[in-house]
Amino acid sequence: MTLQEMQNQELRDELFLRSQVDVTKCYQCGKCTAGCPVAEHMDYGPRQVMRMAQMGLVEEAMKTKAIWLCATCETCSTRCPKGVEVAKVMETLRIMAKERGYIAEKNIDKFNNIYNTIVKSLGRMYEPGLIVSRNVATGHLFQDTSYGIPYLAKQKLNLVPHKPKNSEEIKSIFAKAAAMDEAERGNR
Amino acid sequence: MEYAYYPGCSLDSTGIEFNLSTKAVAKAFGIQLVEIPDWNCCGASAAHSTSHWLGLSLPARNLAIAEAAGLDVAIPCAACYARSKRAEVEVCKSEETRAKIEEIIGRPYKGESKARALLDIFHRDLGVYTDKNALKKPLAGLKVVTYYGCLMVRPVDTGFDDPEDPISLDEIMTALGAEVVPWGFKTECCGASLTACRPEVGFPMTEKILDAAKKSGADCIVTACPMCMANLDMRQDQIGKAKNVHYDLPVYYFTELLGVALNMNNKELGIPRHFVPAEALVNKIGQAKTTEGGEA
Numbered sequence: 091m092t093l094q095e096m097q098n099q100e101l102r103d104e105l106f107l108r109s110q111v112d113v114t115k116c117y118q119c120g121k122c123t124a125g126c127p128v129a130e131h132m133d134y135g136p137r138q139v140m141r142m143a144q145m146g147l148v149e150e151a152m153k154t155k156a157i158w159l160c161a162t163c164e165t166c167s168t169r170c171p172k173g174v175e176v177a178k179v180m181e182t183l184r185i186m187a188k189e190r191g192y193i194a195e196k197n198i199d200k201f202n203n204i205y206n207t208i209v210k211s212l213g214r215m216y217e218p219g220l221i222v223s224r225n226v227a228t229g230h231l232f233q234d235t236s237y238g239i240p241y242l243a244k245q246k247l248n249l250v251p252h253k254p255k256n257s258e259e260i261k262s263i264f265a266k267a268a269a270m271d272e273a274e275r276g277n278r
Numbered sequence: 279m280e281y282a283y284y285p286g287c288s289l290d291s292t293g294i295e296f297n298l299s300t301k302a303v304a305k306a307f308g309i310q311l312v313e314i315p316d317w318n319c320c321g322a323s324a325a326h327s328t329s330h331w332l333g334l335s336l337p338a339r340n341l342a343i344a345e346a347a348g349l350d351v352a353i354p355c356a357a358c359y360a361r362s363k364r365a366e367v368e369v370c371k372s373e374e375t376r377a378k379i380e381e382i383i384g385r386p387y388k389g390e391s392k393a394r395a396l397l398d399i400f401h402r403d404l405g406v407y408t409d410k411n412a413l414k415k416p417l418a419g420l421k422v423v424t425y426y427g428c429l430m431v432r433p434v435d436t437g438f439d440d441p442e443d444p445i446s447l448d449e450i451m452t453a454l455g456a457e458v459v460p461w462g463f464k465t466e467c468c469g470a471s472l473t474a475c476r477p478e479v480g481f482p483m484t485e486k487i488l489d490a491a492k493k494s495g496a497d498c499i500v501t502a503c504p505m506c507m508a509n510l511d512m513r514q515d516q517i518g519k520a521k522n523v524h525y526d527l528p529v530y531y532f533t534e535l536l537g538v539a540l541n542m543n544n545k546e547l548g549i550p551r552h553f554v555p556a557e558a559l560v561n562k563i564g565q566a567k568t569t570e571g572g573e574a
Contacts, residue, residue, distance in 0.1 A: 108330060127466060127467045127469075127483055128467075128472070128479060128483070131478075131479040159472070159476065159479060161323075161428075161467050161469060161470050161472055161483075162323055162326070162327070162470075163428035163429065163432075163467035163470075164428065164429070164432040164433065164434075165428065165465075165467065167432075167433075167434065168432065168434050168441045168442070169442075181326060181327065181330075182330070184327055185327070185328060185329060185330060188328060195476065197475045197476060198472075198475050198476055200475070201324070201471065201474065201475035202324040202327050202328055203324075203328075205324035205325075206324050206325060206328055206332075209318070209319045209321065209324075209325065209336070213316070213318040213319065214287045214290070214317075214318060214319045215287035215288075215319050217287075217291050217292060221474075224474065224475065228475075233477075234474065237512060240553065241292065244550075244551040244552075245294070245551065246291060246292055246294050246551055247291050247292070248290055248291040252290070254316065254318070255315075255316040256316060259339075259384065260318055262384065263332070263335050263336065263339065263382055263383055263384075264332060266331075266335075266381065266382040267329050267331035267332035267335050267382050268329060268331075268332070270330075270331040270378060270382060271329050271330060271331055271332075274330075
């Protein structure tokens with residue numbers, strides 16, 4: 091076994107440990123890609139990502155745009171004739187990719203980061219903060235701002251953020267969950 | 279009947295109509311919804327994209343609070359429901375997972391408090407379709423397509439309805455007197471937050487659903503998800519303008535139409551707050567009924 095093969099094997103083991111999905115069950119019928127509503131925008135369809143995982147090309151799979159574009163609608167998992175949870179594999183690959191700094195879709199990653207930061211500090215989503223921060227982060231300053239006034243007029247926007255009663259509890263959940271993920275991460 | 283109520287973040291702001299109509303209709307049906315004190319965001323969809331354990335633990339905290347009060351949780355939002363259900367299922371499936379989650383949230387959660395979709399509660403527990411007497415204003419003449427969205431009927435192994443061809447919302451609408459128009463997009467994903475962070479990908483997804491709804495000949499779309507509502511309602515004008523189409527398709531939460539059938543006023547249900555004007559269509563319902571009555 092070459093060193094490269096050993097490394098591939100290690101990543102495939104980690105993917106299995108963290109997703110609890112046996113990718114070898116997949117027989118490449120392509121039903122996942124056929125039903126995927128985002129497949130046409132992906133660089134590799136879900137079936138191809140599954141094939142990469144099977145072949146031990148987890149490193150390559152982590153570098154695809156596909157794992158970020160997946161909307162987690164779970165149509166693939168629903169339809170898989172072998173009961174393989176494809177969406178779970180996509181999600182786990184996304185988590186593993188982020189941990190290693192492979193971010194093929196920057197704006198989606200930024201959106202996730204802002205979202206998590208807000209929830210961590212407030213316990214809940216604060217939509218005006220999400221939109222403004224996203225626009226600053228992506229450089230699209232005026233994206234969706236035309237909806238701001240109608241939202242206010244319809245009293246559909248809560249401008250005052252939620253004040254959590256137990257913000258330490260939420261912060262502790264974030265910290266402990268991160269530690270739990272860390273423990274499952276492979277040696278790098 | 280009493281439930282712990284988990285409104286979720288959207289229902290506090292952009293999805294406020296869902297909150298208003300849920301509370302009004304639940305009260306009319308005698309369902310007690312007690313809001314979970316100091317509930318937190320379920321994390322959909324950023325938390326589970328970043329951390330496996332965060333994605334399970336955030337909703338687990340809400341479930342744990344409800345469990346301490348001995349209640350199941352009623353959840354209107356499809357995404358919050360799917361995330362919470364996932365946490366409940368994983369806890370019930372594995373002792374090890376349960377122990378880890380309890381450690382993270384610092385509370386006991388045995389998986390006894392169940393995550394219940396509000397749609398499921400109205401459909402199964404109440405048997406709305408058998409109680410014709412309650413309907414003061416049947417939705418006669420209203421043609422609807424039912425749009426469940428992708429997450430309402432997932433995860434599959436514990437779902438309350440068929441993941442490919444769900445019928446709970448259809449049965450509620452039929453019971454209310456509406457005509458349910460068949461179409462192929464009941465559970466197709468609307469693109470969710472992709473419309474916000476990757477518009478080139480997200481917009482065509484919403485567009486396909488609007489096109490199919492229009493082609494079906496329905497007057498409106500009925501949904502049970504605030505994310506779907508935001509995409510189909512708020513972005514409808516923008517998507518239509520880009521291709522010079524005027525969809526004119528009001529989108530309703532199923533709870534709003536339940537309220538209309540109970541003859542509640544539009545304002546109480548939040549209907550005037552939609553982006554696509556939604557009052558005229560439901561105001562016509564009573565009149566259509568009168569005309570029909572006259573003809574008969």
